[in-house]
Amino acid sequence: MESPFKVDILKGKVALLTGGGSGIGFEISTQFGNHGASVAIMGRRKNVVDRAISVLQSLGIPAVGFEGDVRKREDAKRVVKETVKHFGKLDILVNAAAGNFLVSAEDLSSNGFKTVIDIDAVGTFTMCHEALEYLKKGGPGRSSSTGGFILNISATLHYTASWYQIHVSAAKAAVDALTRNLALEWGTDYDIRVNGIAPGPIEDTAGMSKLAPHAREWLPLHFIGEKWDIAMAALYLASYAGQLFC
Ligand code: HXC
Secondary structure (H helix, E strand, C coil): CCCCCCCCCCCCCEEEEECCCCHHHHHHHHHHHHCCCEEEEEECCHHHHHHHHHHHHHCCCCEEEEECCCCCHHHHHHHHHHHHHHHCCCCEEEECCCCCCCCCCCCCCHHHHHHHHHHHHHHHHHHHHHHHHHHCCCCCCCCCCCCCEEEEECCCHHHCCCCCCHHHHHHHHHHHHHHHHHHHHHHHHHCCEEEEECCCCECCCHHHHHHCCCHHHHCHHHCCECHHHHHHHHHHHHCHHHHHHC
């Protein structure tokens, strides 16, 4: 599909994406790269990261991959640092890494609950925390007046209630809270914009195949979102237009 945006709207920007090697994260990586950004991907599975990087490079996108787990602070620190070492600065952090499985609340162990909270919520906080010194105005490679941008990928599961998703609902509610609170604190103090996108069911993703194989039947207009839709929203938020209005 043809992008509604000019091809250079992220020219000169450096983006780091957790979970950027697959699903929605990979589509955002690709579209950021197609619109001028240099892209770093962090993921747990080396083969997935490697494959994603070769695709991006074959499209002419400057891209580098790092194996790492957002649950480990040392991984977060290393990947943020290596990204800045490789590209000279960091402008955009996208937190798209997530864990998910279907299980009833009765059958979910405390450790199962904690695992998803650790990946989605604590992992997002850790990445933001490690990226702060590079994203704040006056940080390495930045002007003294303009901060960077953080985008957290959430969900809509927790707006009401969702079967067999108590852990993910709690984790994504926490991610939304992080987004609002960081937008308040870091927007005020450091000119960092912090936004969230909460996708519903999205075609051709792990979330969709696990959670909502029949989603089309109960959705208004029987229309299921595509990864491209989320990537375009992300692009808007990360661009100068997003800077003006969000
Ligand atoms: C019950 C489970 C389980 C399952 C893991 N656990 N899978 N419990 N049912 N299917 C429990 C384990 O028993 C263990 O608790 C604890 O969780 C940790 O499990 P591990 O396998 O040791 O953890 P780990 O190897 O780190 O894997 C974590 C993971 C991850 C969360 C399971 O591998 C994963 O889910 N990967 C898939 C990623 C994914 O699908 N991403 C898409 C997200 S989509 P005990 O007590 O036994 O020690 C999304 C959007 C939602 O988020 C919106 C859609 C509409």
